Amino acid sequence: MLPRQFLPPVNRSMKVLDKSVFQKTVPLSAARIFDVRRTGEIRKICRPDALHLPKIDVLQWDPDQEKYKGRKVMILKPEVKHDDLSTVSEATRRLVEEKAIELIPYDLKLNYDHWGYDDIIAAVLPDTLTEIPTSFAQAGHLAHLNLRAEVSEYRHLIGSIILSKNPQLSTVVNKLEDVGTGSVFRTFPMEVIAGEPNTVVEVKESNCIFRFDFAKGFNPGEAISDVMCGVGPFALPAAKKGCIVYANDLNPESITSLRENIKINKVNPWINPYNIDGRAFIRHSIQDLYAKHRSGNPLAIPPRPPRSPLSSKPPIPQVPKLVPYPITFAHFVMNLPASAVEFIDAFIGSYNFLSTQEERDEMKKHMPTIHVHTFHREQPGSEEEARAKEDVVGEVSKYLEHKMEVDQVDVYEVRRVAPNKVMYCASFKLPVEVAFREVEEREAWRMPEPAMREIECKALGGGWLGWLRSWWLSFWRIVWKRGFKI
Ligand SMILES: C[S@@+](CC[C@H](N)C(=O)[O-])C[C@H]1O[C@@H](n2cnc3c(N)ncnc32)[C@H](O)[C@@H]1O
Known part of the structure; x- marks a missing residue:
């Protein structure tokens, strides 16, 4: 915490960030250094009397540049009085007597940039608040806040201050309501409170780039189905976040590694690993999750063992965390760019197993979002590149056996993998018409x-x-x- 006289001016009526309000002059003293060549040496000697504050350089240009051109002064602590040598240390006094320095009055000018987030926020929010919002989670360029209702009216101001104090950020979002356990099926509503309304973030982890739309990200309590999970780069973080994950890969080696990774990352109860073909998995996982949901028995997460069994404190009663199984998956992730799009035929009639109209009507409110990776061949700047999105939507329509409109599918470029080959991710809500279409069960959808x-x-x-x-x-x-x- 800064000493009082260095705190920013208080302005509790501010609702929109106005940096010009944060100007302040603090009257101090400074040591004028006559010989520029002795600056380093004098700085060391006068150190006990110097002002040490973050973001303020102790050496400043001499305020009288006409007479002392190119020379600097050293700013001194508030206790030092330029006209009273008894307020400085013995070493500094000797330098004054030697005429190596002279003590002068100095006006330290402070502005918005000199203060950190905590100081500015404390100067603008009501001092009656029980807690000042100081923390945020970061994903790429985006900061994510979960502001309490009592500061809601200041959210844009808080967002702007965070943005201005963190140059690596360009978007600040606030979660609008607590997801809790009652609203486990939905992506949580959020509001962009400062910066660009761009929620597609890129996160670098283990030398890989992960791009996803934060607003449509995985949320605690949701169920996620990773159809081609590999060793679990999506499944494991989703489980860590508190999602119920069904993870599948055809390669037994991948599933052996996934099981290992589940143990290492201690996400055991959250993930159901499978080692079957993607199409059969899609159909089986939908039915299996629904059966668990209907059973009414939640997923029980065992409590963590107490940190130290030797602790003298009485043990806190440990109860398992109960997570209700959602009615269906919020997301299907299909990352096999060479052919994943062909697997989406497995969604045709995938909810037909529901026998009553009541069950079907309820399920229609919860159709999952499917994220499918696919390659597209195109030369940069060519007509094919301009048509890429339509082509990808065309592929999705072909395998869903249902015409999708361009505005029903979000298509974004993941990366260019070769000069004429781009990887895209297409995300779309499963159309009710496809999910409930009456079809003959196909051989490829059957579980071996x-x-x-x-x-x-x-x-x-x-x-x-x-x-x-x-x-x-x-x-x-x-x-x-x-x-x-x-
Ligand atoms: C590009 S890797 C992606 C792995 C993981 N999702 C990731 O992002 O790292 C594709 C995965 O699809 C799996 N795969 C290939 N054919 C499959 C099939 N018919 N059903 C399920 N998985 C399959 C492969 O074994 C491989 O692990």
């Missing part, structure tokens, strides 16, 4: 028998008992199919 058996076995308790129960069930299914004629 071994995978089906493994899932059933797990659901029936796992281990050899699970296998036994699963085979026993299969036996009765066959008997039932044959009309109980063996």
